[in-house]
Amino acid sequence: MTEPDSLLSEIRFDARGLVPAIAQQHDSGEVLMMAWMNADSIRATLAEGRACYWSRSRGALWRKGETSGHVQRLVELRLDCDGDTLLLLVEQSGPACHTGRRSCFYRAMRDGALATIAEPVAGGS
């Protein structure tokens, strides 16, 4: 069995053929974003050593950072107990979020309201 197949056979894709994937900065532990993968994007991620998602809005493979340069180099790919969620440990170049923030999770409930807790970072990696 090839490398991707040994993983793909353990994944429980949803009815759309997708599985949620959490991207986490491998050394700091910061959760950067959550996106979706299908079998093809998982094969591409393993083959290329960089996160490649499935864009639900565009209906196409989404090589993270292909236009922005904010690539996520794959450090390790993990699978949860019931096989329906992936965790990607990555080395994130620059911001993960399209708003220019390091993480997409920049809003937090504080004092009973949603507060912005991070600002866009300057420049690249």
Added chain:
Amino acid sequence: MTEPDSLLSEIRFDARGLVPAIAQQHDSGEVLMMAWMNADSIRATLAEGRACYWSRSRGALWRKGETSGHVQRLVELRLDCDGDTLLLLVEQSGPACHTGRRSCFYRAMRDGALATIAEPVAGGS
């Protein structure tokens, strides 16, 4: 606007009325699990200060740790840029995973195959 409503109005629930929620140990950064929430479970989580999910298999609220004692005390609730994923920073009592492991993400691709990288922990918190 009440506390839950100020959050709920920013969340983009899917067609089932659900949103994925990532649970992360607040101090170590370890990603523990991913589960689903609906509006009621979010209200319960905020009101009770502990993670309460929506069990898709049982079609009912799932107060994490209600039977096992392995409660997730809520430290902070965050929302991502496009409002379709939650990140819960929690204080996890004991294991998060039903297998007895601290995290559900205990399988990793290593040397081209899925390897088990964590064992069940002994006892409680």
